Amino acid sequence: MKHIKTQNQYCPAGCGYRTDSVTGAFGDYSPDEGDFSICMNCYAILRFGKKWKLQLSSLEESEEFGVKEDLQKAIAAAKQVRVQRALGFEESN
Numbered sequence: 001m002k003h004i005k006t007q008n009q010y011c012p013a014g015c016g017y018r019t020d021s022v023t024g025a026f027g028d029y030s031p032d033e034g035d036f037s038i039c040m041n042c043y044a045i046l047r048f049g050k051k052w053k054l055q056l057s058s059l060e061e062s063e064e065f066g067v068k069e070d071l072q073k074a075i076a077a078a079k080q081v082r083v084q085r086a087l088g089f090e091e092s093n
C-alpha cells in the first residue's frame with residue numbers, strides 16, 4: 001500500500017477525526033484529485049480535492065462514478081482493521 005503525506009485536516013463529516021496522510025486501498029495506486037476515500041473513524045464517503053483536501057461525498061455520488069462497490073469493500077475493510085486493532089492484532093502489510 002502506498003502512503004502519502006498530506007496537509008493536516010479534519011474529517012469533513014465533522015466527526016473530529018484528524019488525518020495527515022492517505023493510503024491507497026488497492027495496491028500501489030496513489031489517490032488523486034477527484035478520487036473517493038472514506039473516513040477511518042466514521043466511515044463517511046469522502047472525495048479528494050486539490051492537494052488531497054478532503055470533501056464530503058456520498059454513496060450516491062460514488063455510484064455515478066462506478067466505484068460504489070469498491071467503497072463498500074473499503075468500508076468493510078476499514079471496520080475489520082478497527083476490530084483487529086481493538087483485539088490487539090498488528091496491522092499486516
Ligand SMILES: [Zn+2]
Pocket residue numbers: 011012013014015016017039040041042043044
Ligand atoms: Zn469522520
